[in-house]
Amino acid sequence: xxxxVKKFGGSSVGSIEKIQNVAKRILNEKKPDDQIVMVVSAxxxxxxxxxxxxxxxDSDPYRYDREMDMLLATGEQVSIALLTMAFRAxxxxxISLTGPLAGMKTNSVHTKGKIVDIQPQRVLxxxxxxxxxxxxxxxxxxxxxxxxxxxxxxxxxxxxxLAGALKADSCEIFTDVDGVYSADPRIEPDARRMKEIxxxxxxxxxxxxxxxxxxxxxxxxxxxxxxxHVRSTFTNxxxxxxxxxxxxxEKDFVIRGVAHDAKVTKLAVLxxxxxxxxxxxxxxxxxxAHVDVDxxxxxxxxxEKNITDMVFTIASDDLPRAREILDRVANELNxxxxxxxxxxxxxxxxxxxMLGSPGIAxxxxxALGSAGVNIDVISTSxxxxxxxxxxxxxxxxxxxxxxxxxxxx
Amino acid sequence: xxxxVKKFGGSSVGSIEKIQNVAKRILNEKKPDDQIVMVVSAxxxxxxxxxxxxxxxDSDPYRYDREMDMLLATGEQVSIALLTMAFRAxxxxxISLTGPLAGMKTNSVHTKGKIVDIQPQRVLxxxxxxxxxxxxxxxxxxxxxxxxxxxxxxxxxxxxxLAGALKADSCEIFTDVDGVYSADPRIEPDARRMKEIxxxxxxxxxxxxxxxxxxxxxxxxxxxxxxxHVRSTFTNxxxxxxxxxxxxxEKDFVIRGVAHDAKVTKLAVLxxxxxxxxxxxxxxxxxxAHVDVDxxxxxxxxxEKNITDMVFTIASDDLPRAREILDRVANELNxxxxxxxxxxxxxxxxxxxMLGSPGIAxxxxxALGSAGVNIDVISTSxxxxxxxxxxxxxxxxxxxxxxxxxxxx
Numbered sequence: 001x002x003x004x005v006k007k008f009g010g011s012s013v014g015s016i017e018k019i020q021n022v023a024k025r026i027l028n029e030k031k032p033d034d035q036i037v038m039v040v041s042a043x044x045x046x047x048x049x050x051x052x053x054x055x056x057x058d059s060d061p062y063r064y065d066r067e068m069d070m071l072l073a074t075g076e077q078v079s080i081a082l083l084t085m086a087f088r089a090x091x092x093x094x095i096s097l098t099g100p101l102a103g104m105k106t107n108s109v110h111t112k113g114k115i116v117d118i119q120p121q122r123v124l125x126x127x128x129x130x131x132x133x134x135x136x137x138x139x140x141x142x143x144x145x146x147x148x149x150x151x152x153x154x155x156x157x158x159x160x161x162l163a164g165a166l167k168a169d170s171c172e173i174f175t176d177v178d179g180v181y182s183a184d185p186r187i188e189p190d191a192r193r194m195k196e197i198x199x200x201x202x203x204x205x206x207x208x209x210x211x212x213x214x215x216x217x218x219x220x221x222x223x224x225x226x227x228x229h230v231r232s233t234f235t236n237x238x239x240x241x242x243x244x245x246x247x248x249x250e251k252d253f254v255i256r257g258v259a260h261d262a263k264v265t266k267l268a269v270l271x272x273x274x275x276x277x278x279x280x281x282x283x284x285x286x287x288x289a290h291v292d293v294d295x296x297x298x299x300x301x302x303x304e305k306n307i308t309d310m311v312f313t314i315a316s317d318d319l320p321r322a323r324e325i326l327d328r329v330a331n332e333l334n335x336x337x338x339x340x341x342x343x344x345x346x347x348x349x350x351x352x353x354m355l356g357s358p359g360i361a362x363x364x365x366x367a368l369g370s371a372g373v374n375i376d377v378i379s380t381s382x383x384x385x386x387x388x389x390x391x392x393x394x395x396x397x398x399x400x401x402x403x404x405x406x407x408x409x
Numbered sequence: 410x411x412x413x414v415k416k417f418g419g420s421s422v423g424s425i426e427k428i429q430n431v432a433k434r435i436l437n438e439k440k441p442d443d444q445i446v447m448v449v450s451a452x453x454x455x456x457x458x459x460x461x462x463x464x465x466x467d468s469d470p471y472r473y474d475r476e477m478d479m480l481l482a483t484g485e486q487v488s489i490a491l492l493t494m495a496f497r498a499x500x501x502x503x504i505s506l507t508g509p510l511a512g513m514k515t516n517s518v519h520t521k522g523k524i525v526d527i528q529p530q531r532v533l534x535x536x537x538x539x540x541x542x543x544x545x546x547x548x549x550x551x552x553x554x555x556x557x558x559x560x561x562x563x564x565x566x567x568x569x570x571l572a573g574a575l576k577a578d579s580c581e582i583f584t585d586v587d588g589v590y591s592a593d594p595r596i597e598p599d600a601r602r603m604k605e606i607x608x609x610x611x612x613x614x615x616x617x618x619x620x621x622x623x624x625x626x627x628x629x630x631x632x633x634x635x636x637x638h639v640r641s642t643f644t645n646x647x648x649x650x651x652x653x654x655x656x657x658x659e660k661d662f663v664i665r666g667v668a669h670d671a672k673v674t675k676l677a678v679l680x681x682x683x684x685x686x687x688x689x690x691x692x693x694x695x696x697x698a699h700v701d702v703d704x705x706x707x708x709x710x711x712x713e714k715n716i717t718d719m720v721f722t723i724a725s726d727d728l729p730r731a732r733e734i735l736d737r738v739a740n741e742l743n744x745x746x747x748x749x750x751x752x753x754x755x756x757x758x759x760x761x762x763m764l765g766s767p768g769i770a771x772x773x774x775x776a777l778g779s780a781g782v783n784i785d786v787i788s789t790s791x792x793x794x795x796x797x798x799x800x801x802x803x804x805x806x807x808x809x810x811x812x813x814x815x816x817x818x
Contacts, residue, residue, distance in 0.1 A: 054491065054494060067493045068490070070486060070507075074483035081477070084468045084473070084476045088473050101554055144531075168577075
């Protein structure tokens, strides 16, 4: 007997037919003793349709964040009711539970809520009754009982957290790709599906641009030590297991994947005095505005005048906010100029194995050099190495690095 | 300072523009100290759209009644969020509450729930904060916290019951007519709007076919002694007040209205033995099948053989079920035949005043006779007199009776 949480996203339940297909598939796969908890998102475009309604009233409806949650929480409530009906129409006992009914307790940060506790007794009771329990992802209730949505990636987080609270055997995340690949298959035709990857590697891949899983849910999996099984909604391929350690001898590759991020902007604050506290004045101002700063390089511009350049990268989405702050700070610091470079991209390699394998960085730089790709900035973590390059070189860079570390058999 | 509950139905909030108009109107009418609780239904066709989705999965989705409630409860949740946003966009503090959050406790009879208790503390708290409180009608939660909808006329019932629990000064029901009329204005061009009508008269009018208010909510108003103010969504006309007693000297008319019901079917079980228990065998079988029987006449067919005819009326919608039962019972009783007459209608006069005014019945029959309308069956209650006539005579009958009791000034 296994207790399995299975999460299906909005595109997997985007129509009545797709909902019926999900129900059929689950019943085909289910072993007689399995206990199944489904976590589902709103159907296809429902959330966008609801937002469009709200925008009819106010161009910035998120100003009314509590009311947005009241509105958006209906999306998953519709899909859980319909999926439950689909199970029952196939003769399977099933029951739907909203996030609040499933015991998902959140803080009161509307539209970006965080799970603070899960009291899943009702879910356990309904499983005991022989039901497949269909839970609304992406939502919970705060201390007042008001609906709160979890923000981006919230349904994955709901699923993994619920799996943790239920002490489930695994949490399966069904998605439109069939697992975690060694690189984005749309860019690297030879990308390979990984059978296993560790939480830390997956987190690093996500941080560095891989879109399969939101970091939040992987962190939740790590916290509860729940294996997360990334699977395809549309095929029966085995997918990728994210867990604490490898169970298989899949150590052929010292790196686990090549990640990339095309939405990066490089900023440079040129000619600031190289005195203590300068880095702090720049980066604390950005932090206050919730702008995350990535690869940082400080280089000496003029050693006699003790003047330095600060170079770093941010997510391109943050550029307008960052620009405003930097112009102000640069003025205060008497900086020479603020430069913005938008045609850059970051390519990275990730792998827990590289810690014990010297020379990995050299192989990466060598592959880029042979492909004629110039490296602008380099940064490293314990389990990753990232290079900032020109956007135009991104495809070439990914292909070269992938060929170096994942040679064709 | 007054605490007023205002209920708007689905057609009043059927689009973003209509929702905005409702918000504007409420703020225009609101006195600075007024405390306002809005009770709203789902937007326009939302409920039908949701039912259509469910029918995509099962042609009879009401088999999954709990899941239908889960599905349908989202309709009002969308409209309360949007109406609240509309208030806030106009600068008015407002907050939405689902039925469960407003403390509407129901039994667990899904899709036809009944309110068993109201714990409106949250509503009172939010009013104290200066909010207009926008509550989802038609819904509550059972002891498990599961959503339960209240069935037909449920939003009116929610509004009146909540007004009762809040000890509100009045409950205003906004609808597409501007009050209760002395007859259906579509049939009787001289119909007059009543300034006041008692709960009992309104209940009798509703029972006898007047469609303005569901009897359930009028009963709730009577129970809590909350004045129900029937008003138009689209005009500022004063409407009709439903309350326990008249406050004005509006005693010009001994009857309050002419009601009619075109969806009536007359049934006759001919030639049954006139022995004790016969009526019971026929009517208990119908009652078990939830067929309500109205005007009943027992007449002697053959006094020597002690054989009788049972004649009565039912709602036309119940005919298929009633027919099946009567064929079986008639067979068991050795009845001669079961006759069905569908081209009949019922016209009635209602008025608490008729108790103390003899001759009212004679005036009604006289008006019908002068108009050449033949009366088939007559029945009376304390505050009403009803006549069964041919459907073809209905318009003529209503006009004649109305002219008798409400002469043109």
